[in-house]
Amino acid sequence: MSEDTPTGESDTATLFRFLNEVAIVAQLSGNAFEKVMPGTMTLPQFIVLNHLVRLGDGRTPLRIANALQVSKGAMTNTLGHLERAGWIAVRPDDVDRRSKRVDLTGAGREAHAAAIDALGPELAWLAGAVPPARVRAALPLMEEMRRALDVRRG
């Protein structure tokens, strides 16, 4: 949520508007993706699966939470849903018994592949609607902003 439309203003005002747009785009794109995702899979669930598929499973919940910038509590919640869906398996870590390890199941990899397939057309449509060159050009800015906010957070 967020919005509005000023005129010709200060750096902070522009930044504020920019963050408004960022929030709306995040919301709308998230909703659009959830609508095409197969079955009961939600976006946060897909993002965790995608993370494990791409960077490897066997990670700890905390490591995943940090990588995806969500709280431990949020990760506990999402991993619970993924496990109940049969898409991941969680095992204890014998070396550090406070910890757990998260593995993908075969069903999890299949569900991820299905989601990727479903997302393709949506992404292709959006790539056709906005100039990819400008998206590419703006990526570093978003990454910098993310890093800056992440640092400030601690």
Add this chain to the structure above:
Amino acid sequence: MSEDTPTGESDTATLFRFLNEVAIVAQLSGNAFEKVMPGTMTLPQFIVLNHLVRLGDGRTPLRIANALQVSKGAMTNTLGHLERAGWIAVRPDDVDRRSKRVDLTGAGREAHAAAIDALGPELAWLAGAVPPARVRAALPLMEEMRRALDVRRG
């Protein structure tokens, strides 16, 4: 939530990464703002107040919901919190009795001003951490993307 880091890839892959970053920046900036907001005010509540202060009050809930791109149900919820806080007053519309009208209260304007004051330093810090010129340059892209997603939604 979202994340990851590929290499040199297709337009849709870049777009996907871009949307990941957008989602994280939205989340982190939202959290950062909520942390400095005065009292019990949340970000969605501030955004509604800000909308009313800048574009004028007396609007209907549905009109606000559409402008801010949230569902009617979400707006009912947020307006309820704002009303209980004494920051807005909701009155029936005598012309169209299905409708309501949302007015700011004096306390609401004061709370908004206090929030703006609290947000200032945060925005100034972020404006110092990322090049404002690049933010300005990227704004139109975000607006286009928002419009594209909004159209697709219907």
Add this chain to the structure above:
DNA sequence: CCAATGTAGTTCGATGTCGAACAATATAGT
């Protein structure tokens, strides 16, 4: 004038998020 449709708002259930409190376990410092 009435029936069919459309629109404004509310309610509900599922999901997600944060942050704080808590338990279990590990590590460090003396």
Add this chain to the structure above:
DNA sequence: ACTATATTGTTCGACATCGAACTACATTGG
């Protein structure tokens, strides 16, 4: 070794979001 501190994960309450079902009222077409 033992105590103090740090880390991992869970739980809980408050808030937010969507989307679908539902009520109340308005508009449109015959």
